[in-house]
Amino acid sequence: MRGDKKTKLLAKQLFKLSLVNGQVSPEQVAGVLGYVEKAAPRHSLQLLKLYQHAIVTELAKSHALVEHAGPVSDATLQLIAAAMTKRYARPVTATGKPNPKLLAGLRVRIGSDIYESTVSGQLATLSNAV
Amino acid sequence: MPAGPFPAMLPLLLALAEPAANAAPEGPIEGLKHTFEHFGVEPKFVLFQTISFLILFAVVYKFGVKPTIATMEERNKKIESGLKNAEETQVRLTAAAQESAQLIKNAQLEASKVVEEARKVAKEFADKQNAEATARAADTLAKAQQAIELEHKKMLNEARSEIARLVVKTTEQVLAKKLTEADRAAYNDAASKELSAI
Numbered sequence: 001m002r003g004d005k006k007t008k009l010l011a012k013q014l015f016k017l018s019l020v021n022g023q024v025s026p027e028q029v030a031g032v033l034g035y036v037e038k039a040a041p042r043h044s045l046q047l048l049k050l051y052q053h054a055i056v057t058e059l060a061k062s063h064a065l066v067e068h069a070g071p072v073s074d075a076t077l078q079l080i081a082a083a084m085t086k087r088y089a090r091p092v093t094a095t096g097k098p099n100p101k102l103l104a105g106l107r108v109r110i111g112s113d114i115y116e117s118t119v120s121g122q123l124a125t126l127s128n129a130v
Numbered sequence: 131m132p133a134g135p136f137p138a139m140l141p142l143l144l145a146l147a148e149p150a151a152n153a154a155p156e157g158p159i160e161g162l163k164h165t166f167e168h169f170g171v172e173p174k175f176v177l178f179q180t181i182s183f184l185i186l187f188a189v190v191y192k193f194g195v196k197p198t199i200a201t202m203e204e205r206n207k208k209i210e211s212g213l214k215n216a217e218e219t220q221v222r223l224t225a226a227a228q229e230s231a232q233l234i235k236n237a238q239l240e241a242s243k244v245v246e247e248a249r250k251v252a253k254e255f256a257d258k259q260n261a262e263a264t265a266r267a268a269d270t271l272a273k274a275q276q277a278i279e280l281e282h283k284k285m286l287n288e289a290r291s292e293i294a295r296l297v298v299k300t301t302e303q304v305l306a307k308k309l310t311e312a313d314r315a316a317y318n319d320a321a322s323k324e325l326s327a328i
Contacts, residue, residue, distance in 0.1 A: 080326060082326075
């Protein structure tokens with residue numbers, strides 16, 4: 001249990017070392033991986049899993065997946081990316097992904113956050129309200 | 131003159147008196163002595179008879195009369211004692227009867243109190259049981275009503291959910307068929323503006 005705590009703390013410290021100006025730096029990540037490979041700390045496999053999860057989560061926070069039904073222009077994606085960049089105070093990119101089940105509207109995923117304005121979502125809300 | 135034994139004894143007395151009349155006059159003691167001799171009464175025999183009688187009297191008194199008197203006195207004492215005891219016993223019996231009557235009366239009163247108390251307790255117990263049974267019945271009825279209401283609400287909710295699900299599904303199918311690309315594009319633009327304003 002104490003080993004788990006130490007491993008989590010070390011993974012958190014390595015993750016902080018991987019950030020440059022609040023963004024994941026590939027060079028820093030490579031340096032961290034080289035350190036882990038060379039030093040081989042205890043519970044290295046668990047440490048790498050925790051570190052990977054933190055990096056993936058951080059990278060997901062910098063990317064907005066925009067699900068849509070119907071055509072979406074690049075200007076719309078740029079508008080959403082700018083709004084998310086402003087909201088999260090970090091550079092956020094946006095990519096589109098068609099999803100006909102939404103009927104109409106947009107669903108934006110950033111990390112574990114979801115923002116939705118779709119016809120299917122409104123119908124689901126209506127169904128739950130009844 | 132009344133007839134009796136005297137006329138029959140008269141010749142005998144005359145025969146006895148005749149020699150005496152012929153003899154010289156003598157004193158009363160001599161006459162009495164001659165009379166005793168004439169009847170064969172001897173003084174020595176009289177003396178022996180007297181002594182024998184006294185001895186017999188003493189023996190009879192010693193062994194017959196005296197024990198009999200003592201026995202009678204003892205019996206009298208016993209009878210008196212028995213009568214006295216009988217009277218005392220009668221008094222005690224009367225007192226005991228009164229005491230037993232009082233005890234019976236007290237026992238009857240106590241029994242009446244116990245019976246009354248038992249009736250009172252039984253009535254209270256029955257009332258309590260009835261009250262509890264009534265409360266349980268009311269509680270059971272209330273629970274049953276609540277269960278029925280819950281079941282009714284559950285059924286209504288299920289029906290409402292099912293209707294809503296069918297409505298939403300139908301709406302989705304209709305919208306999927308009826309929405310044009312232009313409608314979707316317009317909705318997407320509106321959604322992007324809405325999401326950008328968050």
